[in-house]
Amino acid sequence: MARQLIFIINPLAGHGRGKSVWETVQKALNQQNEHYEYFITHYRGHTGEIVHQLLMNHDPETLLIVAVGGDGTVHEISNALTFQPNIPVGYIPAGSGNDFARGHDIAKDPLQALERILTKRHAPLHTIDIGVYSLSQSANHQPHFVNGLAIGFDGAVTKKANESKFKGFLNKYKLGGLSYPLLALKLLSSYQPHKLTIAIDGKQHTYDNTWLVAVNNIPFYGGGIKIVPHSIPNDGIMNVCIIHNIPKWKILFVFAAVMLGAHQSIKGVTFLEGADINITSDTDMIIAADGEIIGTTPIHIAVQSNMRYIV
Numbered sequence: 001m002a003r004q005l006i007f008i009i010n011p012l013a014g015h016g017r018g019k020s021v022w023e024t025v026q027k028a029l030n031q032q033n034e035h036y037e038y039f040i041t042h043y044r045g046h047t048g049e050i051v052h053q054l055l056m057n058h059d060p061e062t063l064l065i066v067a068v069g070g071d072g073t074v075h076e077i078s079n080a081l082t083f084q085p086n087i088p089v090g091y092i093p094a095g096s097g098n099d100f101a102r103g104h105d106i107a108k109d110p111l112q113a114l115e116r117i118l119t120k121r122h123a124p125l126h127t128i129d130i131g132v133y134s135l136s137q138s139a140n141h142q143p144h145f146v147n148g149l150a151i152g153f154d155g156a157v158t159k160k161a162n163e164s165k166f167k168g169f170l171n172k173y174k175l176g177g178l179s180y181p182l183l184a185l186k187l188l189s190s191y192q193p194h195k196l197t198i199a200i201d202g203k204q205h206t207y208d209n210t211w212l213v214a215v216n217n218i219p220f221y222g223g224g225i226k227i228v229p230h231s232i233p234n235d236g237i238m239n240v241c242i243i244h245n246i247p248k249w250k251i252l253f254v255f256a257a258v259m260l261g262a263h264q265s266i267k268g269v270t271f272l273e274g275a276d277i278n279i280t281s282d283t284d285m286i287i288a289a290d291g292e293i294i295g296t297t298p299i300h301i302a303v304q305s306n307m308r309y310i311v
């Protein structure tokens with residue numbers, strides 16, 4: 001039996017792009033006489049509530065949920081489906097970052113992305129890993145990420161970007177991509193690196209003066225930065241990039257290399273990989289999961305392989 005198409009749309013994603021992308025998609029669906037239901041989100045957290053409502057009123061075996069929005073929308077849908085891993089998720093990118101789309105070769109063009117969902121929905125679905133994390137303060141539930149974690153300096157930049165009106169202002173002029181580098185520059189003068197210990201599949205590593213740690217299931221974060229170029233979304237492991245022991249005067253060059261994807265052989269840039277990761281630090285490091293702030297270190301991450309079906 002064909003699954004019922006359910007669209008969940010964040011109209012504000014990508015500074016209003018969500019609304020216009022949905023209008024384009026809806027027109028195409030109507031032209032093709034597709035049967036579908038749709039829900040527009042009205043506030044932060046609404047996406048999860050919509051999914052929970054759907055699960056109460058529908059047989060999960062009959063659902064195909066399509067996110068129209070940014071990485072935050074995919075993140076929320078996936079988390080709301082924690083106990084329903086068999087419900088496939090499709091994605092039509094409309095955010096400002098759209099790393100999930102990049103990481104899974106989903107077209108930026110909404111009609112191409114829709115076409116992929118409509119043609120692939122009857123084919124065997126493919127699965128991706130997810131990173132299940134626990135913070136000391138939320139040990140009872142097991143939230144997860146689909147793209148990755150940004151810990152330390154980049155977590156702090158994400159926090160500033162999410163709090164400031166600056167990102168929205170730049171988005172208005174289609175310069176949203178500049179918000180992270182500009183905020184990073186501003187934060188750099190006051191930021192102090194941390195002493196960090198990472199235990200990965202039982203092996204412990206300690207780094208003094210750690211600027212940032214990225215734990216990723218896909219190569220990209222921060223809207224297209226190829227932080228762990230060799231990451232594969234369904235290999236059962238997370239890829240980790242640690243930037244440490246680099247003097248402040250030099251860190252700008254390293255960040256520039258990261259932006260260009262040319263950081264792989266720089267001294268002080270370490271790559272690790274594994275399925276069970278425990279991170280502690282001397283003082284709290286801010287953590288963002290799929291671009292949303294979730295708390296501070298310490299954090300434990302476990303990979304659940306082949307967890308989420310993607311159309």
Ligand SMILES: Nc1ncnc2c1ncn2[C@@H]1O[C@H](COP(=O)(O)OP(=O)(O)OP(=O)(O)O)[C@@H](O)[C@H]1O
Nearest residue numbers: 013014041042043045069070071072095096097098
């Ligand atoms: N109507 C709404 N009003 C305010 N916030 C919303 C609304 N709908 C969804 N949100 C919240 O907006 C946050 C960001 O959404 P999303 O990631 O889709 O867009 P984005 O930030 O523009 O894209 P990206 O993450 O790719 O940069 C999510 O955490 C979501 O809960």
